[in-house]
């Protein structure tokens with residue numbers, strides 16, 4: 001799919017995440033330096049850059065795995081002032097700010113079925129419905145209703161992935177591409193407003209990459225959340241991103257549409273130039 005065909009229209013006030021002057025130091029090493037950009041609702045924002053550019057560190061700051069050294073991370077909401085992620089504990093960034101993520105390496109529960117993986121993702125909601133009591137778990141109609149809804153949601157996601165027939169299979173036995181998509185569905189079962197995906201296309205064959213693109217565009221267009229996407233696979237990132245941020249040595253060197261990024265001399269030098277060399 002061309003970048004133009006993939007691009008969606010964001011409303012002017014659709015800013016979901018503002019990253020301002022974000023810096024993350026590890027001792028003397030500056031992994032992310034003064035990075036500023038915005039991600040919008042109903043858009044896929046790609047984050048690219050050569051190895052070691054600071055992409056995963058940026059994600060780790062946004063999702064609360066690291067406390068940034070300096071800078072501000074504002075998650076904008078419809079119903080209140082922005083949440084300042086750099087001041088929140090990691091678990092609250094998931095629960096309250098509703099930022100979900102996947103990792104470079106697959107982190108499904110391999111021995112649990114595909115369906116169970118999607119149910120476990122909804123554990124927090126189920127525990128709230130139980131009133132956090134044993135009696136609540138076994139008796140309360142509210143819990144039983146929440147459990148039925150959780151199962152329904154899990155099945156809907158399996159249908160969306162075309163994996164209903166694999167519902168009872170151990171997640172670890174699924175084909176690699178299916179595991180990747182199941183992991184994204186698991187993150188989506190937490191009802192995020194921002195989904196952060198760290199190299200979801202790593203290890204996928206071209207057919208699986210195309211299925212992934214389709215799933216991400218569907219999430220953007222039908223569910224309307226914002227997606228932040230770290231990806232080395234240019235067919236994925238250029239094909240589906242509305243907007244791309246390029247990092248190099250921790251600094252932002254470009255920020256624009258896929259077409260602008262592909263033409264940017266600094267990007268060609270730092271990143272795409274390396275790709276061209278590799279392809280020869």
Ligand SMILES: Nc1ncnc2c1ncn2[C@@H]1O[C@H](COP(=O)(O)OP(=O)(O)OP(=O)(O)O)[C@@H](O)[C@H]1O
Nearest residue numbers: 026029030031049050051052053054055056057058
């Ligand atoms: N916990 C840490 N402690 C010390 N240095 C770190 C830590 N995490 C990352 N770094 C360093 O920060 C820099 C940026 O790393 P990061 O993993 O964010 O890059 P990246 O762009 O995600 O790379 P890749 O594409 O290879 O995954 C690297 O020099 C890395 O060694």
